[in-house]
Amino acid sequence: QKEVEQNSGPLSVPEGAIASLNCTYSDRGSQSFFWYRQYSGKSPELIMSIYSNGDKEDGRFTAQLNKASQYVSLLIRDSQPSDSATYLCAVNDGGSNYKLTFGKGTLLTVNP
């Protein structure tokens, strides 16, 4: 059973702080990694993709990947109340490339 694990939270940070979200995965063949944001009652919204070891920055978001440790993280700088949502880590199935396995998500609350 391929698994993606996330701390369910809630993770609470003050406005302006850095929020750090973590994810581990079990499939060593995985090559594609994604972070989605899901507001309550809404659909997942793709915010970051990462395919190579190291860091990838996009605005206030930085994704970090370490394939040797089977670990991927998302940093949100200058957190805003509008960032309050559940963040889903998704990892592709190494055998299929297209099939995504999702973690259950981490609930982030940014306090004004």
Next chain:
Amino acid sequence: NAGVMQNPRHLVRRRGQEARLRCSPMKGHSHVYWYRQLPEEGLKFMVYLQKENIIDESGMPKERFSAEFPKEGPSILRIQQVVRGDSAAYFCASSPALAGGYEQYFGPGTRLTVT
């Protein structure tokens, strides 16, 4: 609206009825995926389709569930003889035909309630 479209957004069915969920992919996308999200659970892959082809239906229950993506028109997820356990949010996602990396973009979902 250039995004993934799904309808209906909310669907109520009685036990034993049929549910039909429709999905139109983002413009320029030819790959469609269906996921199910049960309360307190993560998104689960159900099926992957391209036009007129089911590529992978390994996540779909063998009984009562079927999917298609015809040459013309939207993709359809069909659930026959619904039961209460089918109540969930069903999301469709689409991706372009890229050689590597399958960024999937989600539609707004259909919330199915079985009474």
